[in-house]
Amino acid sequence: MLRKYDSSYINLGFTWTGEQDDPRPANLRRHLETKHASFKDRPATVNVKALEASYRASCQIAKAGKPHIIGEELILPAAKELVSITCREKTANSQIVYLFQITVSRKIHDLAGNVNDILVKHVNSSRYFALHLDEATDFANLANLLVYIRYEWEGKVLEGILFCHSMPTRTTAEHIFQLLGEFVKKHGIDWQSCVRVCTDGAQAMTGRHSGIVVCIHKVAPNVKWVHCSIHQEALAVKKMPLLLHTEVWRLSRGKVLTCLFEPHSEIQLFLIHKLL
Numbered sequence: 001m002l003r004k005y006d007s008s009y010i011n012l013g014f015t016w017t018g019e020q021d022d023p024r025p026a027n028l029r030r031h032l033e034t035k036h037a038s039f040k041d042r043p044a045t046v047n048v049k050a051l052e053a054s055y056r057a058s059c060q061i062a063k064a065g066k067p068h069i070i071g072e073e074l075i076l077p078a079a080k081e082l083v084s085i086t087c088r089e090k091t092a093n094s095q096i097v098y099l100f101q102i103t104v105s106r107k108i109h110d111l112a113g114n115v116n117d118i119l120v121k122h123v124n125s126s127r128y129f130a131l132h133l134d135e136a137t138d139f140a141n142l143a144n145l146l147v148y149i150r151y152e153w154e155g156k157v158l159e160g161i162l163f164c165h166s167m168p169t170r171t172t173a174e175h176i177f178q179l180l181g182e183f184v185k186k187h188g189i190d191w192q193s194c195v196r197v198c199t200d201g202a203q204a205m206t207g208r209h210s211g212i213v214v215c216i217h218k219v220a221p222n223v224k225w226v227h228c229s230i231h232q233e234a235l236a237v238k239k240m241p242l243l244l245h246t247e248v249w250r251l252s253r254g255k256v257l258t259c260l261f262e263p264h265s266e267i268q269l270f271l272i273h274k275l276l
Contacts, residue, residue, distance in 0.1 A: 050097045057099055058107035068108070071099030119149075119160050120187045126151035129189075130196035131162070132228070133180070133205065133212065135171070143167045145179055150196075173204045177215040194220040200231040 061071055076099045123129055132148040145167050150159040165179050184191065197216050199205035205212050206225065213225045 053097050054099060054103065055107050055111065057097070058104045059111055061104055062108045062111065068104040069101040071104045072101055075099060116163070119162070120189065122153045122158070123149060123151050123162075123189055124187075126153060126193065128152065128193050128195045130198065131180075131194060131216075132198040133176070134200065134228070135167070135202070135204075143171060145171075145176060147180060147183075171204060173207060173210050173212045173215055176204065176212050180212075180216075181219075191216075191219040192222070194223050196226055197223050198226045198228050200228050201235075 057071055057075055061068060061075070076097065079097075129149055129151040132150070134146045134148075136144050136146050138144060143166070145165045147162040147164070148159060149162040150157060152158070163183050165183075167175065167179070183189075194216065197213055199213065203211070207214065213223075217223055
């Protein structure tokens with residue numbers, strides 16, 4: 001016979017997970033006091049202000065790129081010291097904001113998921129969108145696929161990071177497209193709305209027969225490929241003599257915008273013919 005879950009079990013530090021188990025209050029209390037003694041005095045009710053403060057602190061830790069344990073070891077003790085000086089001692093001693101390492105990690109994961117959900121919602125509401133794919137190597141020498149997206153929302157053109165996924169050192173266009181296709185399918189994004197894809201000139205990206213651009217074109221017939229301007233500039237600089245680069249910089253003397261605006265008509269014609 002299965003015992004029905006009771007909402008009062010939350011006072012013992014447990015909630016229902018959907019499994020068909022037999023939660024006995026005595027067993028739950030003993031487990032809480034013996035296995036999780038540090039949590040037995042934690043209040044069962046949710047303090048909305050404390051929960052918001054915990055999320056805001058976790059967000060700041062993520063933005064600063066600091067280790068998650070800094071919340072427990074530095075931020076919370078410092079906050080208690082500040083409150084004890086400026087406010088009442090009783091308020092500073094009350095442990096209502098939790099910044100344990102695992103708590104911060106969970107909240108950062110929740111925040112990232114929420115940001116991604118909002119981004120996908122906006123993309124799905126957009127008539128068109130453009131993708132920018134790039135392979136990058138992190139400090140651990142591991143390859144990652146970075147996918148940026150540009151879309152329209154409320155009359156404005158916005159952009160953001162669609163996702164970042166680790167990859168094997170040697171990747172193929174099929175593998176890259178598989179990762180991209182799985183994300184698009186999972187979030188219900190319509191390939192027909194994709195009108196531009198921007199990549200570098202690598203073989204895996206621009207191969208005539210099996211490049212990622214070819215794979216995308218099969219599911220998005222209206223897509224056009226654009227060569228990343230940053231990569232074009234990097235390729236151009238490689239062949240530019242250092243002396244010439246120095247002379248060009250000296251002549252411009254910070255007047256880059258002026259030098260660009262003067263021949264704007266010629267530049268416009270060049271870009272039109274380039275896109276055509």
